[in-house]
Amino acid sequence: MAGFRPHVPAPVDIAMIAHPSVTLLIDLSDGGDLAYDAHGRHGRGSVAAGLLPGELRANGQVGEVLEIRLEPTVAAFLLGASAGLMGTVVPLEEVWGRAAGEAEDRLRAAGSWNERFTTAAEILTRLTRKSTRPPVDREVAHAWRRTLGTRGRVRVDSLADEVGWSRKRLWARFRSQLGITPKRAARLVRFDHAAHLLAAGRTAAAVAAESGYFDQSHLHHEAKEFTGLTPAAVAVAPWLAIDDVAWAAPAAASGI
Template identity: 55%
Template sequence: MGSAGQDQGAASLWDIATPSRRGRLPGVSMAGFRARTTDAVDLGVVPYPAVTVALELGDGALAVEDADGRRQSGGAVVGLASVGVRGRGRDIECLQVRLSPSVAHAVLGGGCAEPGAGVVSLEDLWGREAVRLQERLRAAGSWEARFALAEAALLGRYEAGPAVDPEVAFVWGRTAASHGAVRVERLADEAGWSRKRLWSRFRSQLGITPKRAAQLVRFDHAAHRLAAGHGAARVAAETGYTDQSHLYRDVKAFAGVTPTAVAAAPWLAVDDVAWAADGHRAES
Protein backbone atom coordinates (compact mmCIF):
# COMPACT_ATOMS: atom_id res chain seq x y z
CA MET A 1 0.00 0.00 0.00
CA GLY A 2 1.19 3.49 -0.72
CA SER A 3 1.19 6.37 1.70
CA ALA A 4 -1.60 6.23 4.22
CA GLY A 5 -2.17 8.12 7.40
CA GLN A 6 -3.21 11.51 8.64
CA ASP A 7 -2.39 15.16 8.29
CA GLN A 8 -3.01 17.86 10.84
CA GLY A 9 -6.48 19.14 11.66
CA ALA A 10 -9.28 17.92 9.42
CA ALA A 11 -7.13 15.30 7.72
CA SER A 12 -6.99 13.39 11.00
CA LEU A 13 -10.67 12.54 10.47
CA TRP A 14 -9.69 10.18 7.65
CA ASP A 15 -7.72 7.05 6.99
CA ILE A 16 -6.28 7.70 3.54
CA ALA A 17 -4.88 5.12 1.14
CA THR A 18 -3.00 5.78 -2.10
CA PRO A 19 -1.73 3.41 -4.82
CA SER A 20 1.70 1.88 -4.29
CA ARG A 21 2.71 2.45 -7.92
CA ARG A 22 2.23 5.03 -10.61
CA GLY A 23 -0.82 4.33 -12.75
CA ARG A 24 -0.72 3.35 -16.41
CA LEU A 25 -2.93 6.24 -17.48
CA PRO A 26 -1.33 9.71 -17.18
CA GLY A 27 -3.67 12.38 -15.91
CA VAL A 28 -5.40 10.06 -13.43
CA SER A 29 -4.86 9.92 -9.67
CA MET A 30 -6.76 7.99 -7.02
CA ALA A 31 -7.12 7.90 -3.25
CA GLY A 32 -9.22 5.88 -0.82
CA PHE A 33 -10.93 7.56 2.13
CA ARG A 34 -12.43 5.99 5.24
CA ALA A 35 -13.90 8.24 7.93
CA ARG A 36 -12.60 7.66 11.43
CA THR A 37 -15.90 8.80 12.89
CA THR A 38 -19.52 7.81 12.48
CA ASP A 39 -20.57 11.42 13.06
CA ALA A 40 -22.05 13.36 10.21
CA VAL A 41 -19.53 14.90 7.81
CA ASP A 42 -20.32 18.05 5.85
CA LEU A 43 -17.45 19.40 3.75
CA GLY A 44 -17.32 22.18 1.21
CA VAL A 45 -15.36 21.14 -1.87
CA VAL A 46 -12.70 23.58 -3.05
CA PRO A 47 -12.71 23.65 -6.89
CA TYR A 48 -9.76 21.83 -8.41
CA PRO A 49 -8.48 21.73 -12.01
CA ALA A 50 -9.67 18.18 -12.62
CA VAL A 51 -12.92 16.26 -12.92
CA THR A 52 -13.55 14.32 -9.70
CA VAL A 53 -15.37 11.00 -9.47
CA ALA A 54 -16.49 9.86 -6.00
CA LEU A 55 -17.60 6.25 -5.52
CA GLU A 56 -19.24 5.34 -2.21
CA LEU A 57 -18.09 1.88 -1.11
CA GLY A 58 -19.08 1.50 2.52
CA ASP A 59 -22.27 0.91 4.47
CA GLY A 60 -22.75 4.61 5.04
CA ALA A 61 -24.20 7.14 2.66
CA LEU A 62 -22.22 9.79 0.81
CA ALA A 63 -24.15 12.46 -1.04
CA VAL A 64 -22.53 15.07 -3.27
CA GLU A 65 -24.55 18.20 -3.95
CA ASP A 66 -23.88 21.23 -6.14
CA ALA A 67 -24.94 24.86 -5.83
CA ASP A 68 -28.08 24.23 -7.91
CA GLY A 69 -29.28 21.56 -5.50
CA ARG A 70 -28.45 18.58 -7.72
CA ARG A 71 -27.65 15.72 -5.39
CA GLN A 72 -25.99 12.43 -6.29
CA SER A 73 -25.13 9.40 -4.19
CA GLY A 74 -23.38 6.15 -4.99
CA GLY A 75 -21.25 7.39 -7.87
CA ALA A 76 -20.98 11.14 -8.39
CA VAL A 77 -19.02 13.13 -10.97
CA VAL A 78 -18.04 16.71 -10.15
CA GLY A 79 -17.48 18.69 -13.32
CA LEU A 80 -14.52 20.95 -13.95
CA ALA A 81 -14.74 24.33 -12.17
CA SER A 82 -17.99 23.40 -10.40
CA VAL A 83 -18.59 25.76 -7.49
CA GLY A 84 -20.64 25.40 -4.34
CA VAL A 85 -20.18 21.61 -4.15
CA ARG A 86 -20.54 19.87 -0.79
CA GLY A 87 -20.05 16.29 0.35
CA ARG A 88 -22.26 15.01 3.15
CA GLY A 89 -22.65 11.69 4.89
CA ARG A 90 -21.93 9.38 7.81
CA ASP A 91 -19.48 6.50 8.20
CA ILE A 92 -18.04 7.32 4.78
CA GLU A 93 -15.82 4.97 2.79
CA CYS A 94 -15.18 6.04 -0.77
CA LEU A 95 -12.79 5.98 -3.69
CA GLN A 96 -12.01 9.32 -5.27
CA VAL A 97 -10.56 9.65 -8.76
CA ARG A 98 -9.18 12.83 -10.26
CA LEU A 99 -9.19 13.00 -14.05
CA SER A 100 -7.40 15.63 -16.11
CA PRO A 101 -9.94 17.34 -18.40
CA SER A 102 -8.48 15.67 -21.50
CA VAL A 103 -8.77 12.21 -19.94
CA ALA A 104 -12.23 12.96 -18.55
CA HIS A 105 -13.48 13.81 -22.05
CA ALA A 106 -12.62 10.30 -23.23
CA VAL A 107 -13.46 8.38 -20.05
CA LEU A 108 -16.81 10.07 -19.43
CA GLY A 109 -17.78 10.51 -23.06
CA GLY A 110 -17.87 14.28 -22.80
CA GLY A 111 -20.96 14.05 -20.58
CA CYS A 112 -19.51 16.20 -17.83
CA ALA A 113 -18.23 18.87 -20.22
CA GLU A 114 -21.56 20.59 -20.69
CA PRO A 115 -21.49 24.13 -19.30
CA GLY A 116 -23.09 24.16 -15.85
CA ALA A 117 -23.01 20.37 -15.57
CA GLY A 118 -22.14 20.61 -11.87
CA VAL A 119 -22.62 17.23 -10.20
CA VAL A 120 -23.89 14.35 -12.34
CA SER A 121 -24.39 10.65 -11.73
CA LEU A 122 -21.74 8.25 -13.01
CA GLU A 123 -24.56 5.83 -13.79
CA ASP A 124 -26.11 8.43 -16.11
CA LEU A 125 -22.82 8.51 -18.03
CA TRP A 126 -21.80 4.84 -17.88
CA GLY A 127 -25.11 3.04 -17.39
CA ARG A 128 -25.00 -0.40 -15.78
CA GLU A 129 -21.22 -0.46 -16.08
CA ALA A 130 -21.04 2.07 -13.24
CA VAL A 131 -23.18 -0.14 -11.00
CA ARG A 132 -21.14 -3.25 -11.79
CA LEU A 133 -17.87 -1.44 -11.09
CA GLN A 134 -19.16 -0.20 -7.75
CA GLU A 135 -20.22 -3.73 -6.79
CA ARG A 136 -16.78 -5.12 -7.68
CA LEU A 137 -15.03 -2.35 -5.78
CA ARG A 138 -17.10 -3.06 -2.67
CA ALA A 139 -16.30 -6.77 -2.88
CA ALA A 140 -12.53 -6.23 -3.31
CA GLY A 141 -10.39 -7.28 -0.36
CA SER A 142 -7.99 -4.34 -0.28
CA TRP A 143 -7.52 -0.77 -1.45
CA GLU A 144 -4.78 -1.95 -3.79
CA ALA A 145 -7.26 -4.30 -5.47
CA ARG A 146 -9.76 -1.47 -5.71
CA PHE A 147 -7.23 0.82 -7.36
CA ALA A 148 -6.42 -1.89 -9.90
CA LEU A 149 -10.10 -2.46 -10.72
CA ALA A 150 -10.77 1.25 -11.13
CA GLU A 151 -7.68 1.73 -13.29
CA ALA A 152 -8.69 -1.12 -15.60
CA ALA A 153 -12.17 0.36 -16.04
CA LEU A 154 -10.80 3.82 -16.73
CA LEU A 155 -8.20 2.53 -19.16
CA GLY A 156 -10.81 0.61 -21.15
CA ARG A 157 -13.04 3.65 -21.33
CA TYR A 158 -10.15 5.91 -22.29
CA GLU A 159 -9.03 3.69 -25.17
CA ALA A 160 -12.57 3.43 -26.53
CA GLY A 161 -13.62 7.03 -25.86
CA PRO A 162 -13.42 10.22 -27.92
CA ALA A 163 -10.06 12.00 -27.81
CA VAL A 164 -9.77 15.74 -27.46
CA ASP A 165 -8.07 17.66 -30.25
CA PRO A 166 -4.27 17.63 -29.84
CA GLU A 167 -4.39 21.43 -29.84
CA VAL A 168 -6.88 21.44 -26.96
CA ALA A 169 -4.72 19.00 -24.99
CA PHE A 170 -1.66 21.14 -25.70
CA VAL A 171 -3.32 24.34 -24.49
CA TRP A 172 -4.59 22.68 -21.32
CA GLY A 173 -1.13 21.29 -20.62
CA ARG A 174 0.51 24.67 -21.11
CA THR A 175 -2.12 26.32 -18.92
CA ALA A 176 -1.57 23.85 -16.10
CA ALA A 177 2.23 23.97 -16.33
CA SER A 178 2.29 27.77 -16.23
CA HIS A 179 -0.24 28.00 -13.36
CA GLY A 180 -2.51 29.92 -15.70
CA ALA A 181 0.03 32.63 -16.48
CA VAL A 182 0.14 32.33 -20.30
CA ARG A 183 -2.32 34.51 -22.22
CA VAL A 184 -4.94 32.83 -24.41
CA GLU A 185 -3.81 34.69 -27.53
CA ARG A 186 -0.28 33.34 -27.16
CA LEU A 187 -1.57 29.81 -26.58
CA ALA A 188 -3.72 30.04 -29.71
CA ASP A 189 -0.68 31.14 -31.73
CA GLU A 190 1.41 28.28 -30.31
CA ALA A 191 -1.35 25.80 -31.16
CA GLY A 192 -1.66 27.19 -34.68
CA TRP A 193 -5.32 28.12 -34.27
CA SER A 194 -7.24 31.36 -34.25
CA ARG A 195 -8.39 32.58 -30.86
CA LYS A 196 -12.02 32.03 -31.91
CA ARG A 197 -11.42 28.42 -32.98
CA LEU A 198 -9.47 27.63 -29.81
CA TRP A 199 -12.21 29.16 -27.65
CA SER A 200 -14.93 27.15 -29.42
CA ARG A 201 -13.17 23.76 -29.46
CA PHE A 202 -11.77 24.07 -25.95
CA ARG A 203 -15.18 24.90 -24.50
CA SER A 204 -17.03 22.19 -26.42
CA GLN A 205 -14.59 19.49 -25.31
CA LEU A 206 -13.62 20.56 -21.78
CA GLY A 207 -16.71 22.47 -20.75
CA ILE A 208 -15.01 25.76 -19.93
CA THR A 209 -13.28 28.50 -21.89
CA PRO A 210 -9.48 28.79 -22.01
CA LYS A 211 -9.72 31.97 -19.91
CA ARG A 212 -11.80 30.23 -17.25
CA ALA A 213 -9.36 27.32 -17.27
CA ALA A 214 -6.47 29.71 -16.62
CA GLN A 215 -8.40 31.34 -13.78
CA LEU A 216 -9.13 27.94 -12.22
CA VAL A 217 -5.51 26.76 -12.42
CA ARG A 218 -4.25 30.05 -10.97
CA PHE A 219 -6.82 29.88 -8.17
CA ASP A 220 -5.76 26.33 -7.32
CA HIS A 221 -2.11 27.40 -7.17
CA ALA A 222 -3.00 30.31 -4.91
CA ALA A 223 -5.28 28.22 -2.67
CA HIS A 224 -2.53 25.71 -1.96
CA ARG A 225 -0.09 28.48 -1.13
CA LEU A 226 -2.64 29.99 1.25
CA ALA A 227 -3.12 26.57 2.84
CA ALA A 228 0.66 26.33 3.28
CA GLY A 229 0.52 29.41 5.51
CA HIS A 230 1.54 32.20 3.13
CA GLY A 231 -0.15 35.58 3.55
CA ALA A 232 -2.70 36.76 1.01
CA ALA A 233 -0.60 39.74 -0.11
CA ARG A 234 2.41 37.54 -0.83
CA VAL A 235 0.30 34.91 -2.60
CA ALA A 236 -1.36 37.54 -4.79
CA ALA A 237 2.01 38.98 -5.79
CA GLU A 238 3.59 35.59 -6.53
CA THR A 239 0.72 33.93 -8.39
CA GLY A 240 -0.06 36.56 -11.01
CA TYR A 241 -2.91 38.53 -9.44
CA THR A 242 -3.05 42.27 -9.97
CA ASP A 243 -3.34 42.87 -6.23
CA GLN A 244 -4.79 41.37 -3.07
CA SER A 245 -8.31 42.52 -3.98
CA HIS A 246 -8.06 40.62 -7.26
CA LEU A 247 -7.10 37.47 -5.34
CA TYR A 248 -9.99 38.02 -2.94
CA ARG A 249 -12.50 38.29 -5.79
CA ASP A 250 -11.28 35.11 -7.49
CA VAL A 251 -11.23 33.12 -4.25
CA LYS A 252 -14.73 34.35 -3.44
CA ALA A 253 -15.95 33.45 -6.94
CA PHE A 254 -14.50 29.92 -6.91
CA ALA A 255 -14.80 28.93 -3.26
CA GLY A 256 -17.49 31.23 -1.92
CA VAL A 257 -15.32 32.21 1.05
CA THR A 258 -12.43 34.53 1.88
CA PRO A 259 -8.73 33.68 1.38
CA THR A 260 -8.44 33.24 5.15
CA ALA A 261 -11.21 30.62 5.10
CA VAL A 262 -9.69 28.85 2.09
CA ALA A 263 -6.38 28.59 3.95
CA ALA A 264 -8.13 26.53 6.61
CA ALA A 265 -10.41 24.56 4.29
CA PRO A 266 -10.73 20.89 5.40
CA TRP A 267 -10.83 19.79 1.75
CA LEU A 268 -7.29 21.13 1.24
CA ALA A 269 -5.97 19.68 4.50
CA VAL A 270 -5.79 16.17 3.03
CA ASP A 271 -3.93 17.09 -0.14
CA ASP A 272 -0.39 16.48 1.11
CA VAL A 273 -1.43 12.93 2.03
CA ALA A 274 -3.98 11.94 -0.62
CA TRP A 275 -2.67 13.81 -3.64
CA ALA A 276 1.02 14.44 -2.93
CA ALA A 277 1.94 12.49 -6.07
CA ASP A 278 0.06 15.08 -8.16
CA GLY A 279 2.78 17.58 -7.38
CA HIS A 280 0.37 20.13 -5.91
CA ARG A 281 2.09 20.46 -2.55
CA ALA A 282 2.45 24.19 -2.09
CA GLU A 283 5.95 25.60 -2.30
CA SER A 284 7.73 26.86 0.80
Protein backbone atom coordinates in the same frame (compact mmCIF):
# COMPACT_ATOMS: atom_id res chain seq x y z
CA MET B 1 -6.64 8.97 -6.42
CA ALA B 2 -7.32 9.17 -2.72
CA GLY B 3 -9.28 7.04 -0.27
CA PHE B 4 -11.30 8.44 2.61
CA ARG B 5 -12.34 6.53 5.70
CA PRO B 6 -13.82 8.40 8.70
CA HIS B 7 -12.15 7.80 12.05
CA VAL B 8 -15.54 7.57 13.68
CA PRO B 9 -19.01 7.15 12.13
CA ALA B 10 -20.11 10.75 12.58
CA PRO B 11 -21.92 13.14 10.22
CA VAL B 12 -19.67 15.40 8.16
CA ASP B 13 -20.10 18.52 6.09
CA ILE B 14 -17.10 19.20 3.85
CA ALA B 15 -16.69 21.79 1.12
CA MET B 16 -14.92 20.48 -1.96
CA ILE B 17 -12.43 23.00 -3.29
CA ALA B 18 -12.63 23.69 -7.03
CA HIS B 19 -9.91 21.78 -8.88
CA PRO B 20 -8.79 21.75 -12.53
CA SER B 21 -10.00 18.21 -13.10
CA VAL B 22 -13.14 16.16 -13.40
CA THR B 23 -13.59 14.44 -10.06
CA LEU B 24 -15.28 11.12 -9.45
CA LEU B 25 -16.43 10.46 -5.89
CA ILE B 26 -17.27 6.78 -5.56
CA ASP B 27 -19.35 5.94 -2.50
CA LEU B 28 -18.19 2.61 -1.09
CA SER B 29 -20.67 2.49 1.80
CA ASP B 30 -23.47 -0.06 1.78
CA GLY B 31 -26.33 2.41 1.88
CA GLY B 32 -25.36 5.27 -0.41
CA ASP B 33 -24.33 7.42 2.54
CA LEU B 34 -22.51 10.12 0.54
CA ALA B 35 -24.85 13.08 0.20
CA TYR B 36 -24.01 16.04 -1.98
CA ASP B 37 -25.31 19.53 -2.54
CA ALA B 38 -24.18 21.54 -5.54
CA HIS B 39 -25.83 24.36 -7.46
CA GLY B 40 -29.20 23.54 -5.91
CA ARG B 41 -29.00 19.87 -6.87
CA HIS B 42 -29.15 17.35 -4.05
CA GLY B 43 -28.55 13.62 -4.17
CA ARG B 44 -26.90 10.59 -2.64
CA GLY B 45 -24.32 8.10 -3.84
CA SER B 46 -21.42 8.27 -6.29
CA VAL B 47 -21.03 11.40 -8.41
CA ALA B 48 -19.02 12.91 -11.24
CA ALA B 49 -18.16 16.56 -10.63
CA GLY B 50 -17.02 18.78 -13.47
CA LEU B 51 -14.70 21.76 -13.43
CA LEU B 52 -16.57 23.50 -10.65
CA PRO B 53 -17.42 27.20 -10.92
CA GLY B 54 -18.99 27.05 -7.47
CA GLU B 55 -19.19 24.94 -4.36
CA LEU B 56 -19.83 21.23 -3.84
CA ARG B 57 -20.47 19.98 -0.34
CA ALA B 58 -20.20 16.35 0.73
CA ASN B 59 -22.24 15.63 3.82
CA GLY B 60 -24.19 13.06 5.75
CA GLN B 61 -23.07 9.89 7.54
CA VAL B 62 -20.21 9.41 5.13
CA GLY B 63 -18.47 6.04 4.99
CA GLU B 64 -15.58 5.06 2.74
CA VAL B 65 -15.17 7.12 -0.44
CA LEU B 66 -12.75 6.79 -3.35
CA GLU B 67 -11.85 10.02 -5.11
CA ILE B 68 -10.51 9.89 -8.67
CA ARG B 69 -9.40 12.98 -10.53
CA LEU B 70 -9.32 12.90 -14.32
CA GLU B 71 -7.58 15.41 -16.53
CA PRO B 72 -10.37 17.10 -18.53
CA THR B 73 -8.93 15.93 -21.86
CA VAL B 74 -9.11 12.36 -20.55
CA ALA B 75 -12.57 12.83 -19.06
CA ALA B 76 -13.89 14.15 -22.37
CA PHE B 77 -12.79 10.93 -24.06
CA LEU B 78 -13.75 8.58 -21.26
CA LEU B 79 -17.03 10.10 -20.07
CA GLY B 80 -18.11 12.28 -22.94
CA ALA B 81 -17.71 15.07 -20.42
CA SER B 82 -18.08 18.23 -22.45
CA ALA B 83 -20.29 21.19 -21.63
CA GLY B 84 -22.92 18.85 -20.18
CA LEU B 85 -20.65 17.90 -17.26
CA MET B 86 -18.21 20.74 -16.79
CA GLY B 87 -19.47 22.94 -14.00
CA THR B 88 -22.11 20.43 -12.89
CA VAL B 89 -22.44 17.47 -10.55
CA VAL B 90 -24.27 14.37 -11.78
CA PRO B 91 -24.79 10.83 -10.47
CA LEU B 92 -21.98 8.59 -11.68
CA GLU B 93 -24.43 6.26 -13.41
CA GLU B 94 -25.44 9.11 -15.73
CA VAL B 95 -21.97 9.11 -17.29
CA TRP B 96 -20.93 5.48 -16.68
CA GLY B 97 -24.25 3.67 -17.04
CA ARG B 98 -24.36 0.10 -15.77
CA ALA B 99 -20.57 0.11 -15.38
CA ALA B 100 -20.94 2.45 -12.39
CA GLY B 101 -22.70 -0.15 -10.25
CA GLU B 102 -20.31 -2.90 -11.35
CA ALA B 103 -17.32 -0.71 -10.47
CA GLU B 104 -18.74 0.06 -7.03
CA ASP B 105 -19.25 -3.65 -6.32
CA ARG B 106 -15.68 -4.51 -7.34
CA LEU B 107 -14.20 -1.68 -5.32
CA ARG B 108 -16.20 -2.57 -2.19
CA ALA B 109 -15.01 -6.17 -2.44
CA ALA B 110 -11.33 -5.19 -2.63
CA GLY B 111 -9.35 -6.09 0.48
CA SER B 112 -7.22 -2.93 0.80
CA TRP B 113 -6.95 0.60 -0.49
CA ASN B 114 -3.99 -0.32 -2.69
CA GLU B 115 -6.10 -3.06 -4.24
CA ARG B 116 -8.89 -0.57 -4.77
CA PHE B 117 -6.55 1.90 -6.47
CA THR B 118 -5.23 -0.82 -8.75
CA THR B 119 -8.74 -2.03 -9.51
CA ALA B 120 -9.89 1.51 -10.29
CA ALA B 121 -6.98 1.99 -12.70
CA GLU B 122 -7.89 -1.28 -14.41
CA ILE B 123 -11.53 -0.21 -14.73
CA LEU B 124 -10.57 3.15 -16.24
CA THR B 125 -8.16 1.50 -18.64
CA ARG B 126 -10.82 -0.94 -19.81
CA LEU B 127 -13.40 1.84 -20.26
CA THR B 128 -10.86 3.87 -22.20
CA ARG B 129 -10.16 0.99 -24.58
CA LYS B 130 -13.87 0.46 -25.11
CA SER B 131 -14.65 4.13 -25.70
CA THR B 132 -15.75 5.03 -29.20
CA ARG B 133 -15.56 8.77 -28.62
CA PRO B 134 -12.92 10.74 -30.53
CA PRO B 135 -10.10 12.19 -28.44
CA VAL B 136 -9.91 15.95 -28.07
CA ASP B 137 -7.90 17.82 -30.66
CA ARG B 138 -4.15 17.75 -30.09
CA GLU B 139 -4.19 21.52 -30.17
CA VAL B 140 -6.76 21.63 -27.37
CA ALA B 141 -4.79 19.10 -25.32
CA HIS B 142 -1.62 21.15 -25.81
CA ALA B 143 -3.39 24.33 -24.75
CA TRP B 144 -4.73 22.65 -21.61
CA ARG B 145 -1.36 21.25 -20.58
CA ARG B 146 0.37 24.56 -21.23
CA THR B 147 -2.22 26.21 -19.03
CA LEU B 148 -1.40 23.74 -16.27
CA GLY B 149 2.34 24.08 -16.78
CA THR B 150 2.24 27.87 -16.48
CA ARG B 151 -0.16 27.74 -13.50
CA GLY B 152 -2.71 29.65 -15.48
CA ARG B 153 -0.41 32.49 -16.46
CA VAL B 154 -0.45 32.16 -20.22
CA ARG B 155 -2.39 34.31 -22.66
CA VAL B 156 -4.93 32.84 -25.05
CA ASP B 157 -3.24 34.66 -27.94
CA SER B 158 0.04 32.94 -27.10
CA LEU B 159 -1.64 29.53 -26.99
CA ALA B 160 -3.30 30.17 -30.35
CA ASP B 161 0.06 31.09 -31.89
CA GLU B 162 1.66 27.94 -30.49
CA VAL B 163 -0.90 25.61 -32.08
CA GLY B 164 -1.25 27.59 -35.31
CA TRP B 165 -4.91 28.47 -34.83
CA SER B 166 -6.72 31.75 -34.66
CA ARG B 167 -7.73 32.92 -31.20
CA LYS B 168 -11.39 32.51 -32.17
CA ARG B 169 -10.91 28.91 -33.33
CA LEU B 170 -8.98 27.90 -30.21
CA TRP B 171 -11.60 29.51 -27.99
CA ALA B 172 -14.44 27.70 -29.79
CA ARG B 173 -12.79 24.25 -29.96
CA PHE B 174 -11.51 24.41 -26.38
CA ARG B 175 -14.95 25.33 -25.08
CA SER B 176 -16.83 22.77 -27.16
CA GLN B 177 -14.52 19.90 -26.17
CA LEU B 178 -13.70 20.75 -22.54
CA GLY B 179 -16.80 22.72 -21.62
CA ILE B 180 -14.85 25.72 -20.38
CA THR B 181 -13.22 28.69 -22.10
CA PRO B 182 -9.41 28.95 -22.17
CA LYS B 183 -9.56 32.11 -20.06
CA ARG B 184 -11.74 30.53 -17.36
CA ALA B 185 -9.55 27.44 -17.40
CA ALA B 186 -6.53 29.64 -16.73
CA ARG B 187 -8.35 31.32 -13.84
CA LEU B 188 -9.22 27.95 -12.33
CA VAL B 189 -5.66 26.63 -12.65
CA ARG B 190 -4.26 29.81 -11.12
CA PHE B 191 -6.72 29.62 -8.24
CA ASP B 192 -5.84 25.97 -7.61
CA HIS B 193 -2.19 26.95 -7.23
CA ALA B 194 -3.16 29.78 -4.90
CA ALA B 195 -5.38 27.50 -2.82
CA HIS B 196 -2.51 25.09 -2.19
CA LEU B 197 -0.24 27.95 -1.18
CA LEU B 198 -2.89 29.10 1.28
CA ALA B 199 -3.16 25.55 2.65
CA ALA B 200 0.62 25.52 3.10
CA GLY B 201 0.33 28.46 5.49
CA ARG B 202 1.23 31.39 3.25
CA THR B 203 -0.52 34.69 3.91
CA ALA B 204 -3.22 35.84 1.50
CA ALA B 205 -1.14 38.87 0.53
CA ALA B 206 1.90 36.73 -0.29
CA VAL B 207 -0.20 34.22 -2.22
CA ALA B 208 -1.86 36.97 -4.25
CA ALA B 209 1.51 38.38 -5.25
CA GLU B 210 3.07 35.00 -6.09
CA SER B 211 0.06 33.75 -8.05
CA GLY B 212 -0.24 36.82 -10.26
CA TYR B 213 -3.34 38.46 -8.82
CA PHE B 214 -3.67 42.23 -8.89
CA ASP B 215 -3.95 42.38 -5.11
CA GLN B 216 -5.38 40.56 -2.11
CA SER B 217 -8.95 41.65 -2.89
CA HIS B 218 -8.63 40.06 -6.35
CA LEU B 219 -7.67 36.75 -4.70
CA HIS B 220 -10.60 37.12 -2.31
CA HIS B 221 -12.97 37.59 -5.27
CA GLU B 222 -11.67 34.49 -7.04
CA ALA B 223 -11.88 32.38 -3.87
CA LYS B 224 -15.51 33.40 -3.36
CA GLU B 225 -16.42 32.71 -6.98
CA PHE B 226 -14.77 29.30 -7.24
CA THR B 227 -15.57 27.97 -3.77
CA GLY B 228 -17.97 30.27 -1.96
CA LEU B 229 -15.30 30.60 0.74
CA THR B 230 -12.89 33.30 1.88
CA PRO B 231 -9.14 32.73 1.44
CA ALA B 232 -8.90 32.10 5.19
CA ALA B 233 -11.51 29.34 4.95
CA VAL B 234 -9.84 27.86 1.87
CA ALA B 235 -6.57 27.65 3.82
CA VAL B 236 -8.05 25.19 6.32
CA ALA B 237 -10.31 23.26 3.95
CA PRO B 238 -9.76 19.55 4.69
CA TRP B 239 -10.10 18.57 1.03
CA LEU B 240 -6.72 20.12 0.21
CA ALA B 241 -4.91 18.10 2.85
CA ILE B 242 -5.00 14.89 0.81
CA ASP B 243 -3.26 16.13 -2.32
CA ASP B 244 0.27 15.50 -1.09
CA VAL B 245 -0.51 11.91 -0.07
CA ALA B 246 -2.87 10.86 -2.85
CA TRP B 247 -2.08 7.70 -4.78
CA ALA B 248 -0.68 8.62 -8.19
CA ALA B 249 -1.33 6.29 -11.08
CA PRO B 250 1.78 4.37 -12.26
CA ALA B 251 3.39 5.47 -15.48
CA ALA B 252 1.63 2.73 -17.44
CA ALA B 253 -1.77 4.06 -16.39
CA SER B 254 -1.07 7.76 -16.31
CA GLY B 255 -1.86 8.18 -19.98
CA ILE B 256 -5.44 6.99 -19.72
